[in-house]
Amino acid sequence: MPQATTDVRERIVNAAEHCFARYGVGKTTIEDIAAAAGLSRATVYRSFGGGRDEVILAVLLRDLRRFLDRLAARLATQASVSDGVVEGVVDAVAFVRGEPRVAALLTPEAAGHTQTAIAGAAEHVLRLCADRVRPYFAMAQREGLLRADITVEGAVEFLFRIISSMIALPRDGDPREFLRTYVVPALVESR
Template sequence: MTALPEPAETAADPDTRDRILRAGMDCVTRYGRAKTTMQDVAVAAGLSRATLYRHFVDRGALFNAIRDFERRRDTATITERAGRTTTLRDAVAVVAEVLAATGIRYRQGEHLAAGDESLARFLALRSGRERERVAAMVRPYVERAAAGGELRSGVSAAAAEEWIALTLSQAGSLSGLRSVDVHDPAALGGWLARMACAGVCARP
């Protein structure tokens, strides 16, 4: 199968870049990170390989751009929804649900269970950064909880933040759990919030 002909565009064309990113997301969802090729993405986007390479020099650059796109979208959603919560548990449930939804959309748990070594290596190498990213997401709500007396006696805001980040950082790649449906972002988010907050909140 070959890519469809497309009109001429410049490398800075944001519409074409967005088209490539969305095609890349679709391909990673279907084939997994390891099996997605630049040719797959070009065909899915209806573009030539030459156009694809004008925007992204290789698979790594494309995957990084997809990750950044998803993270910006997740952060915006979390900021908007968690900002309306009144308790730490509710805020954590929002963060966990959004992270889980992204992982479920990409079938991360399924791809890992099927032996996607490229994805496993990627997640392992970025585990520390992912915890830091999640910690930054929950920090405002942990600080609010500390100021409002929600945290258990003897639990500092820093400790609560680290524990919650550790718990939530795997939200998008869980599989095989018996006590919660890992394909339901809201159910998984609520479950993770209960588990995380039970250890740090006075009234979980």
């Protein structure tokens, strides 16, 4: 992608992030984003052919990349794969709850977004997460720490579903014991 196009896309994503904070994801329009970026609507549509949904997804993916960078640093300090799974899920739940834009995209009824936009976002999120954990996943499987019969894509989707359910149906107290009892055994090789 040419540098000018990348710069314009980044400018639009920054403007969208600002508008989402000001108006909320559900009420932000392409006109709002274009005005905040100091660009025409046509330029926004040329840069993001999918329109508003594609801009929302770009903001979500940037937020997610930032979270995954912080999570990777934190997981490197965990004593075991089991601890990494538990703390990764706990951190992901806290991240989504603490980021209204992300929460709005993962709970479509709260934001009023179309199911199509959410499904597209989920697909991108799953792919990004799988790509980020793939090297660690492969290493853990080689060392016999993860079940050999699972795939990174399946494990990420499973954890994504667990995280989504924990957001939708919060538990009282610390969820770590629940995760250690029911989620960890689904992924980690028993010793």
